Amino acid sequence: MQYIPVRYIEPVFRPPSEANSLILQVTNGCSWNKCTYCDMYTQPQKRFSVKPEEDVLREIEWFSQRYSGIKRVFLADGDVIALPARRLLFILDTIRQYLPEVTRISSYCSPRNVTRKSDEELKALYDAGLRQVYVGAESGDDFVLKSINKGETHQSTVDSLNRLADAGIKRSVMIINGVGGTRFSEQHALNSALLANRTQPEFLAALVLNLPHGEARFQQGYNGQFIKMNQHERFLEMRQFVNALELKSTIFRSDHASNQLVLKGTLGKDKERLLQEIDLAIEHPDEAQLRPEWIRPF
Numbered sequence: 001m002q003y004i005p006v007r008y009i010e011p012v013f014r015p016p017s018e019a020n021s022l023i024l025q026v027t028n029g030c031s032w033n034k035c036t037y038c039d040m041y042t043q044p045q046k047r048f049s050v051k052p053e054e055d056v057l058r059e060i061e062w063f064s065q066r067y068s069g070i071k072r073v074f075l076a077d078g079d080v081i082a083l084p085a086r087r088l089l090f091i092l093d094t095i096r097q098y099l100p101e102v103t104r105i106s107s108y109c110s111p112r113n114v115t116r117k118s119d120e121e122l123k124a125l126y127d128a129g130l131r132q133v134y135v136g137a138e139s140g141d142d143f144v145l146k147s148i149n150k151g152e153t154h155q156s157t158v159d160s161l162n163r164l165a166d167a168g169i170k171r172s173v174m175i176i177n178g179v180g181g182t183r184f185s186e187q188h189a190l191n192s193a194l195l196a197n198r199t200q201p202e203f204l205a206a207l208v209l210n211l212p213h214g215e216a217r218f219q220q221g222y223n224g225q226f227i228k229m230n231q232h233e234r235f236l237e238m239r240q241f242v243n244a245l246e247l248k249s250t251i252f253r254s255d256h257a258s259n260q261l262v263l264k265g266t267l268g269k270d271k272e273r274l275l276q277e278i279d280l281a282i283e284h285p286d287e288a289q290l291r292p293e294w295i296r297p298f
């Protein structure tokens with residue numbers, strides 16, 4: 001049997017748009033791992049760890065010997081940018097050396113990962129091939145962020161997103177529809193829109209809150225004040241969010257597996273059309289092309 005020197009610690013997650021990328025797992029789990037809605041890395045084998053440099057080198061070498069034409073690489077897991085700049089640069093340089101056709105390297109990234117890097121380091125990462133990061137902002141509202149134990153504030157997220165932009169690194173920002181519940185929906189929608197307006201990300205996505213393992217931990221963060229939204233209420237929140245967006249050129253998507261209402265467009269030019277589609281879902285859900293509830297994986 002052929003020896004394959006590539007080791008993935010499952011489960012491994014990647015954004016939908018990285019479906020055709022080589023997934024290179026250089027860290028395992030998430031160094032924060034405290035967000036109350038997130039169960040991605042809670043299994044014992046997903047405790048945060050860093051893959052030794054020599055293993056990363058061997059894996060890249062192995063891929064280069066067997067595959068040609070690899071254009072995109074996604075660095076997993078949850079927050080690779082937590083690694084020191086020197087280590088990241090080693091990985092990026094090695095990818096470029098062994099896989100010269102790669103044009104885009106991307107990863108998930110928490111705002112705090114950016115806070116700990118200097119502007120020069122961010123620029124060096126861009127120059128070495130890091131072209132895009134996926135930032136789960138989740139909300140732009142400080143109360144909501146505190147309640148879900150995100151470990152970030154509106155301002156820390158804005159600062160990091162803007163510093164990434166200054167370095168040339170594209171930002172794909174995610175917001176969670178329904179994460180504030182009915183009680184905090186308005187402030188979540190408006191402050192999340194404000195966060196997007198202040199950072200003008202290249203990509204913006206709205207996912208729907210899912211708590212596959214129950215509400216207990218999540219509810220604790222809200223001191224029992226969280227009231228789950230139904231579909232109609234989530235559409236109303238989405239309307240308020242999109243209506244408050246003032247974006248110049250951002251690709252907007254709500255087409256994650258969790259979304260019943262699929263929206264796609266470029267903001268600002270498609271804002272009116274998107275609002276009309278949301279209005280249809282609010283007023284005539286039977287006429288809107290909603291994904292049936294059973295199709296959603298959660």
Ligand code: SF4
Pocket residue numbers: 030031032033034035038039040041078079110136
């Ligand atoms: S930072 Fe991301 S991966 Fe880590 S716990 Fe929060 S949502 Fe999950």
